[in-house]
Amino acid sequence: MGHGDFRRLWLADALSQFGDRINLLAVPLLAAITLQATAVQVSVLRTLETLAYLLLALQVGAWTNRMRKRRVLVAADLGRAMAFGSVPLAAAFGALTMPQLYVVVAVAGVLSVFFEVAHRTYLPSLVARSQLVEGNARLQANVSVAAVAAPGLSGWLVQLFGGATAVGVNAVSFLWSAAWLRRIRAPDQVPVALARAPLRREISDGLRFVFRHPVLRVIGAHNVCVSVCQQFQITVAALFLLREVHLSPGMIGLLQAGGLTGALLGSAVTRRLGRWLGEARLMWISALVWGAGYLMIPLTTPGWGMAWYPVGNFLTGVSIVVLNVHQVSYRQAVTPERLQSRVAATSAFLYFAPGPVGSALAGVLASVAGLRGTLWLAGAGVAVSALWLVCSPLRRMRQLPEAYEEVRTGSHGA
Structure with a gap:
C-alpha cells in the first residue's frame, strides 16, 4: 500500500507491538x-x-467514539513509556519491588485498553474499505515480526543485562511509536454524532449489534473461551520452560521466536489462503489448527522433546494470524461507521475481559495440577472452543460479506 499515512501508522504499530512482545517475556x-x-x-x-x-x-469504546483517535493513541503510548520507564529507574537505585511491578502493569493495562480500542477503529478512517483486508494483514504482520524478533531479543537482554534493561527498551519503543503517530497528516477529527446518547445507551448499542449479528455473535463466544485458555498458556509458559525444561532466559527467547515464525508466514499467505479456501471456511479451519498447536506445547521435554514447542507455536502462530485478520476485517466491513468504536470495544471486551479470570485461574491450576498440567488444560480448552466456529453459520459460507447490511443483522439503532 502506497498510502503515506498508513505507512506511519504501520511503523508506529510495529514499534508498539515490539514493545508489547518484549514486555510479555521480560516482565x-x-x-x-x-x-x-x-x-x-x-x-x-x-x-x-x-x-x-x-x-x-x-x-x-463509548468514550473513544467521541475522541480524536490519533490523540488517544499518542497519549496511551506516552503513558506506557512513563510507566515502564520507572522500572529500570527503580532497579538502578535497588528499589524495585513486586508492588511496583503490580502498579506498572496495571497502569499500562488501562492505557492499553485505550490504545487497542482506538487502534482497531482508526484504520477505516485512513484507507478505503476495499483495502481493509490488505491493511489489517500488514498490521498483523507487525504482530508476526514482533513475535519472531522480540522474544529472542528480550530473552538475551534479560540474560545479558537483566530484566529491568529489557523493560527499559520496551519504554523506548512506546516513545518512538508516539513520534510516528504524531507525523500522520490526515485530519484527526472528532466523529460526527447526530445526538450524544447517554454512556449506557452507547455501550448497549455496541453489545446489541454484536449479539444480534449471527457471525459476530459466534466469533465473540469463541473469543471468550479461547481468551481464558490462552491466558493459562501465556501465564505459565515462561515458568514452565525455565523450571521444568531447565532453559536459560536466552534460550527461552530463542525457542519462543523460532516457534512463532508461523505468525510471519500466516500474515504473508492469509489473503491467498482466503481466496483459495474461502474466507469463512478458513476461519473455522484456523481455529482447529490453533487447538492442535496448543496441544503440542505440553509435550515439550528436555532434549529432542523441545522440538514440540516450536512446532506447536508455529501452528498456533499461523492460525491466530489468519483468524484475526479475517475476523477484524469482517467486523470493520459489516459495522456502520457510527458504531465502529462501540463494536470494536465490545469485541475487545469479549476477547480480553476474560483474561484476568484465566490469569488468576492459571496460578491456582499451576499450584494444583503443575505447570505442565496447566498447559494441557489450555490446549484442550482452545481445541474444544473451535466448535463454536465449526458449528456456526460459517460452515455454510465460503466468502464473508463485504459490506454492512442493515436487514441481515437485524440492528437498526445507534
Missing part, C-alpha cells in the same frame, strides 16, 4: 529471576495487566 522473567516471584505472583501480574479490559473496555 515475568524479571519477576521470577530478580524478585524470586512464585507462579501465583506471576499470575497476579498477568491478571492486573488484563484487568482493565474487564472493567473498562465497554466504557472506553
Whole structure:
C-alpha cells in the first residue's frame, strides 16, 4: 500500500507491538529471576495487566467514539513509556519491588485498553474499505515480526543485562511509536454524532449489534473461551520452560521466536489462503489448527522433546494470524461507521475481559495440577472452543460479506 499515512501508522504499530512482545517475556522473567516471584505472583501480574479490559473496555469504546483517535493513541503510548520507564529507574537505585511491578502493569493495562480500542477503529478512517483486508494483514504482520524478533531479543537482554534493561527498551519503543503517530497528516477529527446518547445507551448499542449479528455473535463466544485458555498458556509458559525444561532466559527467547515464525508466514499467505479456501471456511479451519498447536506445547521435554514447542507455536502462530485478520476485517466491513468504536470495544471486551479470570485461574491450576498440567488444560480448552466456529453459520459460507447490511443483522439503532 502506497498510502503515506498508513505507512506511519504501520511503523508506529510495529514499534508498539515490539514493545508489547518484549514486555510479555521480560516482565515475568524479571519477576521470577530478580524478585524470586512464585507462579501465583506471576499470575497476579498477568491478571492486573488484563484487568482493565474487564472493567473498562465497554466504557472506553463509548468514550473513544467521541475522541480524536490519533490523540488517544499518542497519549496511551506516552503513558506506557512513563510507566515502564520507572522500572529500570527503580532497579538502578535497588528499589524495585513486586508492588511496583503490580502498579506498572496495571497502569499500562488501562492505557492499553485505550490504545487497542482506538487502534482497531482508526484504520477505516485512513484507507478505503476495499483495502481493509490488505491493511489489517500488514498490521498483523507487525504482530508476526514482533513475535519472531522480540522474544529472542528480550530473552538475551534479560540474560545479558537483566530484566529491568529489557523493560527499559520496551519504554523506548512506546516513545518512538508516539513520534510516528504524531507525523500522520490526515485530519484527526472528532466523529460526527447526530445526538450524544447517554454512556449506557452507547455501550448497549455496541453489545446489541454484536449479539444480534449471527457471525459476530459466534466469533465473540469463541473469543471468550479461547481468551481464558490462552491466558493459562501465556501465564505459565515462561515458568514452565525455565523450571521444568531447565532453559536459560536466552534460550527461552530463542525457542519462543523460532516457534512463532508461523505468525510471519500466516500474515504473508492469509489473503491467498482466503481466496483459495474461502474466507469463512478458513476461519473455522484456523481455529482447529490453533487447538492442535496448543496441544503440542505440553509435550515439550528436555532434549529432542523441545522440538514440540516450536512446532506447536508455529501452528498456533499461523492460525491466530489468519483468524484475526479475517475476523477484524469482517467486523470493520459489516459495522456502520457510527458504531465502529462501540463494536470494536465490545469485541475487545469479549476477547480480553476474560483474561484476568484465566490469569488468576492459571496460578491456582499451576499450584494444583503443575505447570505442565496447566498447559494441557489450555490446549484442550482452545481445541474444544473451535466448535463454536465449526458449528456456526460459517460452515455454510465460503466468502464473508463485504459490506454492512442493515436487514441481515437485524440492528437498526445507534
